[in-house]
Amino acid sequence: MLSRPSWFNITSLVVGFSFLYLPIVILIVFSFNDAQLATVWSGFSTRWYGGMLQNEQLMQAVWITLRIGLTSATLATVLGTLAALVLARQGRFFGRSLFSGMIYAPLVMPEVILGLSLVLLFVAMDQNQGFWTIMIAHTTFSMCYVTVIVQSRLSEFDRSLEEAAMDLGCPPVRTFFHITLPQILPGILAGWMLAFTLSLNDLVIASFNAGPETTTLPMRIYGQVKLGGTPEINAISTILILLMTVGVILASVLTKRQRLKRMEEERLAAAHL
Amino acid sequence: MKKPLGPVRRAFSPWDNPSEQPFIEFCNVTKRFGRVVAVDDLSLKIYEREFHALLGGSGCGKTTLIRMLAGFEVPSEGQIYLQGQDLSGVPPYKRPMNMMFQSYALFPHMSVTKNIAFGLEMDGLPSREIKDRVYDMLALVRLEGFAKRRPHQLTDGQRQRVALARSLAKRPKVLLLDEPLAALEKKLREETQLELINLQEQLKITFLIVTHDQEEAMTVADRISLMHMGKIMQNATPGEIYEQPNSRFVAEFLGDINVLDGQISKKQDDEVQLYSSVLGDHLDVHYPTPAEVGDHAALAIRPEKMRISLDKPEQTDINAIRGEVWDIAYMGDVSIYHVKVAETETLRAIVANTTRLVQRPITWEDQVWLSWDSDAGVILLA
Numbered sequence: 001m002l003s004r005p006s007w008f009n010i011t012s013l014v015v016g017f018s019f020l021y022l023p024i025v026i027l028i029v030f031s032f033n034d035a036q037l038a039t040v041w042s043g044f045s046t047r048w049y050g051g052m053l054q055n056e057q058l059m060q061a062v063w064i065t066l067r068i069g070l071t072s073a074t075l076a077t078v079l080g081t082l083a084a085l086v087l088a089r090q091g092r093f094f095g096r097s098l099f100s101g102m103i104y105a106p107l108v109m110p111e112v113i114l115g116l117s118l119v120l121l122f123v124a125m126d127q128n129q130g131f132w133t134i135m136i137a138h139t140t141f142s143m144c145y146v147t148v149i150v151q152s153r154l155s156e157f158d159r160s161l162e163e164a165a166m167d168l169g170c171p172p173v174r175t176f177f178h179i180t181l182p183q184i185l186p187g188i189l190a191g192w193m194l195a196f197t198l199s200l201n202d203l204v205i206a207s208f209n210a211g212p213e214t215t216t217l218p219m220r221i222y223g224q225v226k227l228g229g230t231p232e233i234n235a236i237s238t239i240l241i242l243l244m245t246v247g248v249i250l251a252s253v254l255t256k257r258q259r260l261k262r263m264e265e266e267r268l269a270a271a272h273l
Numbered sequence: 274m275k276k277p278l279g280p281v282r283r284a285f286s287p288w289d290n291p292s293e294q295p296f297i298e299f300c301n302v303t304k305r306f307g308r309v310v311a312v313d314d315l316s317l318k319i320y321e322r323e324f325h326a327l328l329g330g331s332g333c334g335k336t337t338l339i340r341m342l343a344g345f346e347v348p349s350e351g352q353i354y355l356q357g358q359d360l361s362g363v364p365p366y367k368r369p370m371n372m373m374f375q376s377y378a379l380f381p382h383m384s385v386t387k388n389i390a391f392g393l394e395m396d397g398l399p400s401r402e403i404k405d406r407v408y409d410m411l412a413l414v415r416l417e418g419f420a421k422r423r424p425h426q427l428t429d430g431q432r433q434r435v436a437l438a439r440s441l442a443k444r445p446k447v448l449l450l451d452e453p454l455a456a457l458e459k460k461l462r463e464e465t466q467l468e469l470i471n472l473q474e475q476l477k478i479t480f481l482i483v484t485h486d487q488e489e490a491m492t493v494a495d496r497i498s499l500m501h502m503g504k505i506m507q508n509a510t511p512g513e514i515y516e517q518p519n520s521r522f523v524a525e526f527l528g529d530i531n532v533l534d535g536q537i538s539k540k541q542d543d544e545v546q547l548y549s550s551v552l553g554d555h556l557d558v559h560y561p562t563p564a565e566v567g568d569h570a571a572l573a574i575r576p577e578k579m580r581i582s583l584d585k586p587e588q589t590d591i592n593a594i595r596g597e598v599w600d601i602a603y604m605g606d607v608s609i610y611h612v613k614v615a616e617t618e619t620l621r622a623i624v625a626n627t628t629r630l631v632q633r634p635i636t637w638e639d640q641v642w643l644s645w646d647s648d649a650g651v652i653l654l655a
């Protein structure tokens with residue numbers, strides 16, 4: 001039943017969403033601004049999208065960001081999944097609560113402190129700052145998000161499935177790949193996506209750990225804005241927003257369709273068809 | 274047994290033969306979870322091709338016992354043998370037995386075929402043979418048309434049969450079933466019990482079933498082990514365990530029973546007389562018992578072995594006591610009469626409703642006689 005929305009509800013909705021999306025809408029609008037100055041509207045144009053592709057520094061930043069995102073997300077997913085398995089499976093072991101507390105700590109630790117401590121570590125290890133240091137730093141802080149997601153998926157997982165597999169002659173390692181992994185895969189993929197997004201978004205930790213040759217996209221955008229932003233920045237930000245939106249919509253449509261299909265099939269099965 | 278079974282059950286009693294080697298043997302097995310003793314110094318022998326039921330209330334250790342046999346739990350003490358071989362240290366994936374889980378534990382991301390083939394693929398059988406075996410299994414559980422479905426596309430009953438097919442596909446030496454029918458509705462459950470019996474006759478493998486449903490245990494099993502707090506209270510055939518319970522616990526667990534406390538007042542061989550102070554009467558019992566005159570004991574009689582009449586029975590070699598009808602429970606096939614025989618004692622008698630009577634010949638507050646033969650009751654010492 002749809003009830004007529006009250007004026008109060010409509011107003012709070014409009015205010016809330018404006019608060020959230022007005023800045024983004026302005027960003028998108030100004031990416032089509034013909035003027036060099038970001039604050040004055042002087043007619044519609046797509047020239048900054050072309051200009052963006054010509055801007056070598058910007059494209060290099062995109063490339064570095066993607067490489068860091070892909071590698072750190074993958075590494076974080078592997079490590080985070082292993083940590084989740086230990087925490088969910090090992091039952092009680094000596095230092096379990098300490099261990100799980102330590103896994104979750106980066107969730108609440110200020111980024112500045114995390115960035116600083118990693119710098120100190122890399123300096124102490126005499127590492128040149130650059131691609132690898134950012135990549136490792138991103139892995140460190142995004143791994144705990146993967147752990148949280150995979151662990152929640154594991155807690156729903158019916159362990160008798162693993163026992164059934166072993167009962168049928170499947171050794172433990174094979175059981176993991178044949179039974180456990182397919183069941184927790186959605187959680188692992190979601191964890192990877194989150195780790196990738198976190199890496200794309202990060203400015204603070206990357207700034208601490210970047211070398212002279214490695215500038216990530218957020219760092220580049222921030223730097224350009226400091227110098228007086230060009231509309232190219234608006235253009236590339238708009239594209240990022242577009243990609244994210246498409247990704248989120250696609251994911252939710254797919255899961256919804258799958259759920260509906262499953263419900264329908266269960267209904268049919270119950271009706272003895 | 275409620276329904277005819279096709280072939281009559283074979284005469285089968287290897288446990289009576291002292292030279293027969295047990296197929297599975299639990300030797301003084303104890304399992305502790307922290308302070309909880311789930312299985313307590315338990316010994317049990319199960320013979321080849323036996324259909325054995327572990328019966329007991331929730332939490333008495335049935336699942337723990339069967340999980341130790343499958344290898345999912347390690348005994349705290351004691352040994353388990355299969356065909357004389359100690360199973361300790363053998364991991365679950367190397368034990369020649371398969372388990373059907375209470376939750377069925379079907380692999381949700383695999384089709385029915387894949388589920389059934391899983392164990393065979395683990396054994397590395399040629400794909401031709403796997404295909405044949407899966408087909409045989411599907412035919413056995415009558416699911417030929419469902420091969421390509423996923424578990425969530427099946428009804429409860431179909432899932433149960435897939436789980437059964439999967440656990441039988443490897444032709445295990447022992448099939449373990451943990452409350453296999455608990456999720457099914459009553460009618461389907463009764464049908465499936467009969468199917469299990471037929472399957473076991475057909476496949477000639479040893480079945481060990483866990484259940485909390487005494488009717489189920491009585492229907493399917495050759496022998497029943499009645500468990501309580503991690504121990505086996507009695508291990509006997511359904512007939513023996515029902516007719517000759519060895520303790521008050523067993524007697525009261527299986528069906529309804531009248532228990533009268535008393536003291537042995539006379540004894541000559543198997544002819545015993547028990548004095549019941551509540552009734553103020555001596556009762557005759559024909560039952561072998563080690564009790565001696567003066568010992569405290571109880572007489573237990575099943576309600577269906579009690580007769581109820583308005584007049585005093587004419588026979589003199591039976592027990593007969595007076596009482597008043599206190600309550601009548603009409604159950605359709607039978608009526609249960611609650612008869613007050615003393616201020617603090619009510620006994621129950623079951624009468625089959627053989628005719629369709631609207632008016633009962635015996636009704637509330639009637640003065641009646643309860644009578645039973647001297648060999649109808651049993652003497653209980655514990």
Ligand SMILES: Nc1ncnc2c1ncn2[C@@H]1O[C@H](COP(=O)(O)OP(=O)(O)O)[C@@H](O)[C@H]1O
Nearest residue numbers: 306309310311330331332333334335336337338
């Ligand atoms: N993994 C476990 N950890 C701790 N206690 C357990 C575990 N498994 C079973 N128990 C305890 O052991 C006792 C017997 O359990 P179980 O064998 O499952 O009983 P049943 O199957 O007869 O209902 C119960 O008290 C139960 O709480």
Ligand SMILES: [Mg+2]
Nearest residue numbers: 332335336337
């Ligand atoms: Mg159980």
